[in-house]
Amino acid sequence: MEKEKLSILNDEFDLGLAILIIRKNLISILFSISIGFCVAFFINRYTTPQYSASSIVKISEKNDVNQMMNFENIYETNLVAELSRLKSKKMLSEALNTLNIDVNYYTKGKFLNTENYHSNPFSISYQLKKREAVKSPIMVNFSNGSAIISKVDVDSGTVLIPVNKWVSIDGLELKINISNRKLNELNNSGKKFLVKIVDKNQLISKYSKGLQVNIENTRANTIKISYTGNHPKKCADIVNSLSSLFLISNISKKKESANQMIKFTNDQILKINQKLEYYQKLLQPYKEIQENNSEYGTDYGKLALDLAAKDQIEKTKTESTLNDFRNFYSAISNKINHEELYSILLLNSKNQYISTTSSRLRNLLSEKRSLSFRITEESYQVKEIDFQINLEIQDLLEVTKNIILDLQENLQLIDERLQSYRLAKKSQELNFDHNTDYLHLQRMYDINSEYYSRLLTKKAEYEMVKAGFVSDNEIIEPAKANISPISPQKKSNYLIFLGIGLTIGLLIIVIKYLLHNTVSSTSDVAKHTNNIPVLGMIPSYKDVIPVSQLIVDKNPKSLMSEAFRSIRSNMQFISQSEGSKILTVTSTISGEGKTFVAINLGGIIAFSEKKVIILDLDMRKPKTHIGFNVQNTIGMSTLLIGKSSLEECIQKSHLENLHFITAGPIPPNPAELIISNKMTDVINELKKLYDVIVIDTPPVGIVTDAFPIISKVDYPVYIVRAHFSKKVFLKNIQMLRDKKKIKNLSVILNGAGGDKKYGGYKKYGYGYGYGYGYGYGYGGSHGYYEEKPQKEKKVLRKIFSKK
Template identity: 30%
Template sequence: MLDTKDFSFFESENSFDFKGFLIKTASYWRWFLVSWVIAFTLAYQTNIRKEKIYGLETTISVKEESNPFFTSNTSLVFNWGGTSDQVQTIASTLKSRSHNELVVSKLQYYINYLKQGKYNLVDAYGEIPFFVNIDKKYGQLAGTLIKIKFLSENTYQITIDFSGDSAQLYLYSDNSIGTTAVAKGTYQANFKTGQKVILPFLNWQLEIKDNPGYYVGNEYFVSFGSFDGVVSGYQGINVEIDAKGSSILKLSLQGTNKARIVEYLNTTVQVLRDNQLSAKNQFATNTISFIDSTMIAMEEQLKRTGDELKAFTKGKNIVEIEEGGKQISDRLLEFDVKKDEVGRKLAYYNSLKSYLKNSTDFSKLPAPSVAGIDDPNVVVNVSKLISLSTQRSEMKYAVKSEKIFKDFDNQMQAIKNVLLENIATAKSSLQYELNMISGNINEAESSIKQLPEDQQELIKIQRKYDLNSNIYNTFLQKRSEADIVKAANVSDIRFIDPAKDVGGGLVGPKTGVNYVLALFLGFIIPLLFVFGIFFLNNSIQNTDDVAKLTSIPLIGVVGKKHTESNLSVFERPKSALSESFRAIRSSLQFLYKKKSVEGAKTLMITSSVSGEGKTFCSINIATVFAMSEKKTIIIGLDLRKPKIFDDFNISNDIGAVNYLIGQKSLEEIIQPTHIPFLDVITSGPIPPNPAELILSDAMIKMLDLLKKEYDYIVLDTPPIGLVSDALELAPYSDIILYVIRQNFTKKDMITLLNTRYKRNEIDNVSIILNSFESKAKYGYGYGYSYGYGYGYGSYSNGYHEDDEPKNIISRIWKFVRRKTKPKDRSGD
């Protein structure tokens, strides 16, 4: 049946010892120092190896510029829309794929120019003395470094390392990817500058720049990147609309090469300006194109009627023939011109109506004025339709919002509906006017029939020639007008502050962030390690642990020995360690007096497991008794693992076992030591039945005989946590000392001791904390040193022999303290 005493581990409740954790953490200061050194070294190496990141910007304004040649009398309309409609579109266009494709293609930024920096290859755009012209019809080696070394001013060497038997190629004509077979290994060849290099994997012509500087013997690198990848990178250009001025845009870009950034920012704006001006001139361009195609046909007709007129008048008296028909001819020309104007208007309206119903792209519509239409409703609506259609086309790759496209489509549909109504109304009016003109022409033609045949033929030929000439001159005037207005148009986008490298612009790497991170990681990593040790380590750390785990009194604290043998008290009697054992001796004498023990006094020393310093404490406690001139004897009763004889340089051939089995007398097994008043009985040969020997009557008899000869009998017994031998000896002992060792004895062993103590299996037990360091890595002291009241402080100077420092740092510190300490001259 279980006893409630078996559950003594419930008695101590664990709680986090914050002060202890801080002290333990501080004891690991070397770990923190090393961790910080490593972290800051890595941060420094990272910072110096990272390429510097620069940020540059340019500022532009968007303002609708009026054409100085555009007046109320101008028959072409070019300016439409407004700034508010353009700014957002321009901001989106600058980030669009289609726009950046144009810029990257123009600058050929898919070609990378590199040179060897201090730690790695760096972007050398704008610094290298050459450039390459590639043939886009052929593939270029993809993603592989091409080393270029100049052997002379006009000779260079190409070196390429091929890791396989095939290489990937970029074909920039259509941005496709291909492969070609190559010879595995290193390819090397020499070429002349300006020479066309035609290889299966390389097609270029290397040209030297103007004023290249000295470059012979230098090495550079060229590589070809993915066109789409480069474009995607530049789509990240930052475009901000100024909050204070809605028509101002600020463009900024970051990169490792300022020359590349400057050129890209300025080029992207220039491409935008060109495209915007081209879109702005679209109306005039369409009109000129329409007029040019019409004039080509009119020129042919004019030439044909001119030749016909020339042939008719040849050999005839033209003045005589013209008499009598001049007035009728002038009237007919006037009617024919009016009829042609009305016909052109009707043809334009029919064409416009068909275009509106069957097409979705209206950017190619010619101006209504080419047909002589000056109806402001039609002119303005056609110009708006062209503008909206052009903007929608530009936003195809820049905007992904379906709602915006629906808004454009709704506006365009509304304008189309209005135009269709305008066309229907205008056609009715024109049809009536055409009928009236046709009647006038019929009336004039009937008058002509009364004239002679020669006059009728001349009027017929002259009528066609004059009509063609009039129409041709009209178109020629409108084309000239369109050219003037188009030439006078300016872009609505202008530079306020072009991008320029004026120094500075450094935005990275963030070295401060890396150092802060190093500071944090250099602290947190060892801290986590200490934190893990603090919670995972289940060993006794200090006196507080002992007080929390058991109610058994702590009789003394023994420091860590700094001698090779276990005879620390005898070898260094003035050390702090010796004083700790003297303190234990005083406490034992108090306990013996309290228990009224007269005569010889028996002390049993045991521990939980081997290695806790049980034998070390037995020898030194016996030594301090002997040094007080008390006859003392140590009996080695750890029959399974005898050790006590080594420190005294005596033999273990005979010992307690020989006496217990009746082979030797007591006098024969007692061996004197070189320490006065101290004798030893070793354990002797290892017996097959140690527990039975300890329980024998011979053991009782031996102890009784020794009590008659000695003042103190110290029993060095086996560990109580491993075997039961020590429990058998407990009844014969006046005091039991239980040795635990700092950072060695497990807390569970104290629980086992509590259980046996509460079951009365052992009595009169006290605890010794052995091998204690007040600043140990795994423990902390709260003012304790070696024993109670003795330490390494100034008070102990002159009373104790200092232990030799165990490392070179401690020795140096001791030497510095000795040399810098002021001398005491009070006794001079």
């Protein structure tokens, strides 16, 4: 038969095993769930709450005045551009300046600090001298009418300062403003406050982190402004301030654009108006001639000579006046003393253009002259008068300069008229319809006049647009203070971490299930040994047994004793021949209960009036002498080497029919002793004396000493310990039967009372493989009891019990 390969992982689903592992690890599941609950609790309790507020602004491109006038929209808006403007640091800075949140106040707590936005019992005014002075928060508390302040994270000690007065501390001028009522409440109250002063340069950086500006709906042209922070009212105020400022800035931007256009139009109107005046003056002689044609007829020459004579006289007067002002300007612009200045002003005192300014300056010079007799030149009064004199000189120079420019412009106009008169004189008969100079001047005047009218119309349109401009945008949903934090989400955190805890607990169950490779029940034995008979199952003993010892005699009606009786009964179905029987007890490794089963199985057989002897052939690690509490000075090792006789080695137990031979001193060659002829002689001799010979052999998974003995006995018994023996050990049993040709090989499942619903007595009978239906139940109704009455367990202990 092909050898089945056992996987390291438990790759087959067994509902009973799964239930058993879950029951055994309920504490692990509940512990992991508790850890998840505790983590969620601490996160919810000691995480600073975060709040969010949002506002929706609608961006509109509609302008009622433009539509009414059928006027092109010169203030076209762009959604992306408005979005960028809202995100700009300049806009945020202006919004924060309106809120005055550069000083933040907190109530000091054990674990969390609570922000007192617009609710702090005091306020702080400050002037920053050193930027480093506000790097650390300030701790403030009140005692005996004064404030005690200290810097957090800086070992600078505490400072006692008066309230409502300016004080200087480490490059910071500050004043704590507090009312008397609030001061009395906080005096010696033990309350501590944290004050964080944020440098204006860092203010934008701090608050820009929580700001989000996104397009809410492209088709509706809406933008959503949201802010996340530690205080709900502050979040709402920041968003509303930014939204309102956006509307105001939108109006200002539009009006600024309109003002620029109106200013440009006004500048053009002024320039065109100057041109019109220029051409009007050039056309004036022609108009005068036309007006006088009806009175003087066609005598244009005489009229031109008369007009030219008048303009020549005016030109002479203007040139004389211009020369006087030039001389005056040249005189006072030079650095002359005040006496010479006073003389020049006195000579020009009758000049009507500068009489007012000249009079003030003369008065100042006279006042200085009178002071100079009483006080020195370095006195404050003299310096004050000198300053005023210099200002008046500058004003006089500016006035004189403007007068000179006006006179020069008048001379230019007179020259232009005289030129026209000369033309009129040369053409005695002036024909206005064919005179090119006149036609050119008249055409330029008409063009500029039409342009002037159009500019006036445009200016009126821009003014109407500006007057009707309210705002293209609208706040359709202002921000409100939301008292429900967005984080931590308490319910979600509990669900998440409880789920994580449950998942970890279940993952532990799954891992333990996959890694569960020990024998759990007789079904595992049958499955992996190709139905090798199970002689019986031995339940776990309730008390701790320090060493393998005889216990079936302590309470013959106990569950343990009944288990061994069942095995004794089942042995009758293996061999029915007459005569002495040999029974070997072996296992794969040490610790599976081999010696315990050998001692107690021998004891239970002895109860049936049969003489039984137990031989300890596990000479490498002997235990039988410990179970019977005797010395191990002589035994099988000394017997097989001929050092001791059989009679010397046989020892009696407290049971009448139960004898035993210990292993004796550990020999160097136990395997050779077991296969020796002397061993055969000893067995034959013991058959004459005893009905049953029980041999405790070495574990076959470690050494091969037991193979020769096992192959020759009547009852070869293999011990498998539930929840201890690996499933791979079962292959040794199959190997003994199939390869070593061990006949009548059977299995005893030790420690099988761990779970009655899985692999226990309710599922498998002791006569597994032989059809022996063990019909006795264990409980009060059938007359079988435990050796010690057990105290009633609490419900939780029953749930968490591993057995």
